[in-house]
Amino acid sequence: MLKIVHTADWHLGQKLDKLDRFEEHEAFLTWLLAVMAQEQVAALIVCGDIFDSANPPVDALKLFISFIVHARRCCPNIIMVAGNHDSAGRLDAMQPILRELGIVLLGALPDKTENCLVPLRDFSGQVIAHVAAVPYIRPVDIQPSAAGESETASASRIAASISAVYKNIQSEYLERLDHGKPFIMTGHLYVVGGLQTADSERPVQLEAGSMQAMPTALFPAEVDYVALGHLHRNQCIKKQSPPIWYSGSPIPLSFSEADYHHQILVVTINDSSPRVQVATRLVPRTVNMFDIAGNFNEVCEKLNEVKKIFQLTREERVLARVTVQVTEPIPDLRERIMELVHDSNVTVLAIRRDTQLWDRTEALIQEKELEEFSPLEVFRLKYREEYDQEVPPDLEQAFLEVVEEIYQKLNETNLTP
Ligand SMILES: [Mn+2]
Known part of the structure; x- marks a missing residue:
């Protein structure tokens, strides 16, 4: 033998x-x-x-x-x-x-x-x-x-x-x-x-x-x-x-x-x-590994579950990769996920955005008339098209203020947009 x-x-x-x-x-x-x-x-x-x-x-x-x-x-x-x-x-x-x-x-x-x-x-x-x-x-x-x-x-x-x-x-x-x-x-x-x-x-x-x-x-x-x-x-x-x-x-x-x-x-x-x-x-695993995918809420839920499983055994190390399906801009996505795990033994090594669903939504929007969009939606789409990224929150806020101001001016003059 x-x-x-x-x-x-x-x-x-x-x-x-x-x-x-x-x-x-x-x-x-x-x-x-x-x-x-x-x-x-x-x-x-x-x-x-x-x-x-x-x-x-x-x-x-x-x-x-x-x-x-x-x-x-x-x-x-x-x-x-x-x-x-x-x-x-x-x-x-x-x-x-x-x-x-x-x-x-x-x-x-x-x-x-x-x-x-x-x-x-x-x-x-x-x-x-x-x-x-x-x-x-x-x-x-x-x-x-x-x-x-x-x-x-x-x-x-x-x-x-x-x-x-x-x-x-x-x-x-x-x-x-x-x-x-x-x-x-x-x-x-x-x-x-x-x-x-x-x-x-x-x-x-x-x-x-x-x-x-x-x-x-x-x-x-x-x-x-x-x-x-x-x-x-x-x-x-x-x-x-x-x-x-x-x-x-x-x-x-x-x-x-x-x-x-x-x-x-x-x-x-x-x-x-x-x-x-x-x-x-x-082979015994010395480091736990999770590959988490879903929409933002699902991902947060799963991360919380993982946190819970391992909170009693804090000497254990947990690594995660997170893939978030996005259909609209999620401000501070990275910061929010990191914040979620910062007080745990879960290390998020990679955060990916899966825009497949978004792209499909966008294909649907192509068929919509411009009037069916809100000014903010148009701004977001245009911004993404120009800069290939989401509108930073402060810029979005400034845009909304300008729109609000325009509405007010129109109201004062009794004109409808
Ligand atoms: Mn090999």
């Missing part, structure tokens, strides 16, 4: 609207260490996007190094590959020192295919399985484009190059290694059938062009398990022959993932049937 932890897309060093995620990442890695020790896993496999950027902040680097040193003490095999967010060069620069610790970290795709094949060993040094460690396949690894190439031709050229990488690894494995032992393949790519989240995954494969999915046939039936990274939601792409899974990221990387509970995978490969068992482990 072989037990591994499969995780990916940590995005250490990520910031969400300037908010540092360090504490959440630190809590996740502490929890992960405990799970690895408790489950006594033979390997930790991290499938790319270890860091959020090519040049991660010092805190993120320190956290990473401290984690792998501790992890190596309780786990004989640690295998990590680069994702599209990582700098292949920077990861590879750490390789010689990590190798001394018995940790495999691949930034760039190795020149020699055999260097992708990593034996898993138990603490006594016995080989117990093999892993094909495949980092994100970058544009430099892909066959160059021909002049005047069509979009379709470019897509199939890229797909062919990626397929060739996996085929070479497969044949190298078949030629050289003992096939009786479990064989695990990895990758940081987009495979057919994967469901993307709204906004936190930067497209891979044709990074310069559109998103392109690779077929599941990339992974031959003889492989025991395929561990993938890139998509931020945990998902099974194929149940068997071979089982193909995305572990998803351990923390929400955007507000669109607020309602989704992030996971890691504990994979067991058995000698008898069932060959592979995949168990998900929910």
